[in-house]
Amino acid sequence: MARSSRKTKQKELIERELKKITTFFSADDIYSKIKKIDSSIGIATIYRFLKELEEKDQIFYYICDRRKVYSFNKNSHCHFTCEKTGKVIHFEIDNIDFLKNKIPGKIISFQLDVKGVCEQCKRKCL
Numbered sequence: 001m002a003r004s005s006r007k008t009k010q011k012e013l014i015e016r017e018l019k020k021i022t023t024f025f026s027a028d029d030i031y032s033k034i035k036k037i038d039s040s041i042g043i044a045t046i047y048r049f050l051k052e053l054e055e056k057d058q059i060f061y062y063i064c065d066r067r068k069v070y071s072f073n074k075n076s077h078c079h080f081t082c083e084k085t086g087k088v089i090h091f092e093i094d095n096i097d098f099l100k101n102k103i104p105g106k107i108i109s110f111q112l113d114v115k116g117v118c119e120q121c122k123r124k125c126l
Contacts, residue, residue, distance in 0.1 A: 010038070014041070014046065024069045024070065026068065030050075034046065059071070060109065062077035078092060078114070079113050080116065082115075084121040
């Protein structure tokens with residue numbers, strides 16, 4: 001049985017700040033904004049609140065650079081990593097129809113990591 005969550009001033013503040021976000025974000029991003037407003041709120045409180053939102057399917061996460069990034073949308077999260085420089089470039093994919101016949105179920109969201117050599121490094125090699 002899921003424990004019920006109390007509505008506290010800290011949670012209301014975190015919730016208010018989260019509503020201002022329109023892109024991917026990390027717990028550290030939220031924490032840096034919150035501590036400017038209320039320095040008594042710790043990073044553990046932020047993590048607990050984000051975990052509650054995950055459990056309620058109100059927020060979704062992806063792994064980016066070995067850490068969680070959050071989003072309010074269940075959309076894709078794609079990276080291209082240059083093997084020469086380690087630079088990570090985020091990009092979007094409109095569809096992954098080519099996977100429909102390979103996946104034994106319905107695709108709701110996905111994360112894609114592609115490795116290669118970026119254009120800048122490729123030009124240097126020519």
